[in-house]
Amino acid sequence: MTAVLRARGLGKRYRQQWALSDCALDIPAGRVVGLVGPNGAGKSTLLSLAAGMNTPTTGEIEVCGGKPGSGPDQLAKVGFVAQDTPTYPGLTIAEHLRLGAALNPRWDAALARKRVERLGLDPKKRAGQLSGGQRAQLALTIGIAKRPELLLLDEPVAALDPLARRGFLQDLMETVAEQGVSVVLSSHLVTDVERVCDYLITLVSSRVVLAGDIEDLLAAHHRLTGPRRDPATLPADQHVITASHTDRQTTLLVRAESPIIDPAWTVGKVGLEDLVLAYLESPDAATPRPALEVLR
Ligand SMILES: Nc1ncnc2c1ncn2[C@@H]1O[C@H](COP(=O)(O)OP(=O)(O)OP(=O)(O)O)[C@@H](O)[C@H]1O
Numbered sequence: 418m419t420a421v422l423r424a425r426g427l428g429k430r431y432r433q434q435w436a437l438s439d440c441a442l443d444i445p446a447g448r449v450v451g452l453v454g455p456n457g458a459g460k461s462t463l464l465s466l467a468a469g470m471n472t473p474t475t476g477e478i479e480v481c482g483g484k485p486g487s488g489p490d491q492l493a494k495v496g497f498v499a500q501d502t503p504t505y506p507g508l509t510i511a512e513h514l515r516l517g518a519a520l521n522p523r524w525d526a527a528l529a530r531k532r533v534e535r536l537g538l539d540p541k542k543r544a545g546q547l548s549g550g551q552r553a554q555l556a557l558t559i560g561i562a563k564r565p566e567l568l569l570l571d572e573p574v575a576a577l578d579p580l581a582r583r584g585f586l587q588d589l590m591e592t593v594a595e596q597g598v599s600v601v602l603s604s605h606l607v608t609d610v611e612r613v614c615d616y617l618i619t620l621v622s623s624r625v626v627l628a629g630d631i632e633d634l635l636a637a638h639h640r641l642t643g644p645r646r647d648p649a650t651l652p653a654d655q656h657v658i659t660a661s662h663t664d665r666q667t668t669l670l671v672r673a674e675s676p677i678i679d680p681a682w683t684v685g686k687v688g689l690e691d692l693v694l695a696y697l698e699s700p701d702a703a704t705p706r707p708a709l710e711v712l713r
Pocket residue numbers: 431434435436437454455456457458459460461462463
């Protein structure tokens with residue numbers, strides 16, 4: 418497997434506080450990765466480390482086979498649109514595109530021009546005169562037109578209205594299909610992640626609590642409903658993530674790689690939103706060590 422992003426023991430500390438701790442990841446190339454987690458979980462920190470805008474306190478990170486931000490070749494491979502979608506307020510849209518063309522060896526001028534046209538943005542307008550959403554669209558256009566191998570997007574749709582959000586996500590899927598670019602995007606909206614992503618990373622309190630192919634993750638989690646029962650009596654290969662009980666009934670969300678055949682349980686599927694919420698609710702229930710480290 419070619420990993421587009423690989424991290425081992427990756428951590429970032431600000432003074433006494435760990436923004437990201439002991440992060441181990443292997444993100445395969447060609448995927449659209451949803452990075453989710455509550456406010457302050459470490460999503461922006463991970464993205465800025467991957468973009469080379471920040472340096473790790475511990476561990477290592479490799480992106481597109483190189484050290485983030487280590488030189489012009491490496492910078493050309495990675496597109497990063499930060500959460501505050503930085504643009505130059507005094508420059509017009511057309512000037513931003515000219516700057517993009519001058520700074521990026523693989524710049525796709527036609528793509529940038531068409532996208533600006535389609536969005537109805539006036540190329541003569543200065544970035545400082547744009548609305549927050551329009552500025553985000555400009556920053557995203559530059560990120561896509563750079564034709565990177567990996568596109569890192571920190572909450573790309575947060576400032577967009579619902580229609581623009583849907584349009585942007587459609588665009589993104591087309592870009593992925595046409596260019597084979599890998600994408601990591603952070604979002605608070607699991608519905609958006611569900612629509613476009615095929616790989617999920619969930620961060621809680623600076624730690625990765627769940628990471629993997631979304632289909633595999635959904636297949637490995639089950640909702641069990643049955644007569645009240647102590648979760649501790651479950652077989653060892655059924656890992657309880659959340660449990661709730663009434664006087665008579667128990668409902669569990671479990672992770673189990675093999676099928677659950679206990680006739681006492683009614684076994685149901687778990688949706689992505691419920692899965693993410695379960696891990697946000699019970700981050701300590703996450704498998705303590707990723708398989709990678711077990712194998713070492
Ligand atoms: N430059 C900084 N200096 C000090 N602390 C920081 C800095 N950047 C981030 N942090 C802290 O690191 C933690 C992780 O922040 P980060 O911005 O990565 O979270 P996030 O998951 O992106 O949050 P949000 O969803 O709110 O954008 C937070 O507790 C934050 O206060």
